[in-house]
Amino acid sequence: MRRLLVTLSALLFLHAGSAQAADTALSDHSRWSSLLHFDRDGIFSEPRSAVLDDAFFLAEDGQYDPAAELAATLAALREAPEEGEVHARCRFPARALWLSRMTGEQWPDAECPEWESWQQKHAGAEVGLMFASGYLGNPASFFGHLMLHLEREDDEQDATMSRLLDTSLNFGADVPEDEGLATYMAKGLLGGYVARYSRAPFYRNTALYSEREMRDLWHYRLSLPEAERELLVAHLFEVIGQDYDYLFLTENCASRIARTLELVVEEDLTPGNAPWVAPETLVRGLGEAEVEGRPLLKSTEHIPSRRLQTEWRYHDLAAPEQKAARAVWPEINRLDLLAAPFRQLPPKRQATVLDTLLGHAAFLKQTGDEPGLAERERQLLQARLKLPGGTEPLEPGEQVPLHKATPPALVRVEGSYHEALGASSRLTLRPLQYDLLDANSTRMPNAALEIGRIEVDLGDDGPKLNRLELFHVTNLHARSVPLPALPGMAWHASAGIERSRLNCRDCLDGHITLLAGKSHRLGRYLPFAMVGGQFRSERHQAGPVAPMAQVGALSDWSVNQRTLLQFTHSNSLQGEAGRRTQWRLQHRVGVNNALDLRAGVEGDDTAHEVSLGVSWYF
């Protein structure tokens, strides 16, 4: 609405011939701010553009003064082109387009080879987003990654071909290759990196995300009116390669893409007051936004990772074919293409089995260096090439797009009964992101990633902190198909404050816990065992370092029901005060996308407690 009013006032002033007033209206216009990425302001700093490059501004103080930049831009656009110089309309085609639409002015003709080359490739492109699911291999990728996606308009080509040859615009920080983790995290959180949009064919991203990191991609197609698409695609030309501020939490891929899209979407695409902008925030914002009264989000498409494709292929095989697949590749270092269960299949089914195994070999190549794997892949290729071409279409499993998945923040209210301390209520707040019970395949199956979870008991003696988890990351790393795999590691890392015994309310101690081990899927059960240690404070327990072992099982009963059973033993070898055995059983029943019910019972050497609660996700 504000944008409409400013537009009307600018047009009114232009019509009335008040140039100064019109310029003021234009420079105050939200689209002008968006074109300049004028969205950086803080308590201690004056408002400015997020773009750091001087070359992005025509006025000397254009980074800080939108009105000066408007005047300089209009002046430059009105100038006749000079030989050897790139005219403003070539450098800033989106500014030229929008200002022409607003003022009715036409700019002098100019030769713009780079802009024309861009137009040749991207004029008329559909604009969308590509979301790469979270990846626990790199802290910066825990919450996923977003890229802009320009889809070619080419009716004659196959859709799949168009997609691979489409263009990705990736906003990422420029990080030196040899940067240490501590520096990387410090600069990422506090500042010190610059970020840029870079352009690459989409197949480079499928190679990285789908094939190498085994991350699912989601294509979010946007429905934008043609004129808006034209403006946005022109603006993308202006911003490629420009240096921007980068902060991992607030000035990241999601926030910059949101600010870029807001050039043509009159809504805050990352609403809320959270001190971070996650890719999920923007994806959910897209799902809610409208342009000219129509939903901004046109459609979503899931692009499964190599791991998931292979899983689907395997589960599509009939039982004798699955048996044949296991017989052909019984162990990681042995291939038996003469195995009877395989030879007994007709050629077409043999081909389907080999297609599955080729996919599995591609997956294995990315999970580690196994000597001889290349040779086994070669043998599979040879065997497959001797059979007729043609493959079974993939039967996709049910996948929920991120914007429809359970939201990451939760509030839980529980009633609990403690055999020693009596009944109390417990309030849990978790800003981010999922635990082992509410994780799903859209984010990361069989994993937990929680940040800033806090549990407070509300009893007769007032509120008492039960637990604060600064972070908690678990990856059970389950194998998805019963084919030979390279050793994978289940692991857990957490840090926070918790009660050192269950029979007291004030015995809080800090800890850092690191565990590693194995998991093995048995149907719907995923048992796991990990060993490691705990570094901890000693206010209510003995020993600053305690070796630790944990065993447990995660059970999937249905899409909405899951159970977690865990036993943990730690022992600092300092007598009873340094020893503790805990166990916990939790069951989750998902009611809908935003609600679940949880029942739990837990105990240690000192007491037991039962609880029942309801969670609201938002």
Next chain:
Amino acid sequence: MKLMTITSAVLAGSMMIIGATSASAATNDNINPWQHCGIGAAIFDKNGTAAALSNVIWDSGTTAVTSATISPETCESKEVEVAQFVDQTYDQLAMETAMGEGEHLTAALGLMNCSREAREGVVSQLRADLEQASATANYAEQAHADKAFQYYNSLNQAAASCAAS
């Protein structure tokens, strides 16, 4: 890595000469995209900034030898676009060629301007070439770039009629 780079480049160069009949017929000049355009390293926008970007971990490559005598325009040709695609997606292309279909294979044929009618014959030829190339155990030890270059030549030869049509 450096030694490997040079060795692979020499290998690729030799293979180019051996495969000149097929490659040069389609590419119409003596450009070896691997050798002359640094494929396997990083070729991006003209601003050249993408290589080091976070979340962009491209193949470090084994045959990145950029020649100062080759102009940037040369390396923006269709042939180089095809070569980049083959280099970057070789593993998927080989797998899908063995299967006889797949989105990477479709994209490669699209880049070669092969009509739907022509694709069956081209895929047939690609499968035969790959069967021959992977017939011996040496294939497993071959450098990625060498396999990709071989496939590129095979694609150029098999799809020669597509380009002409």
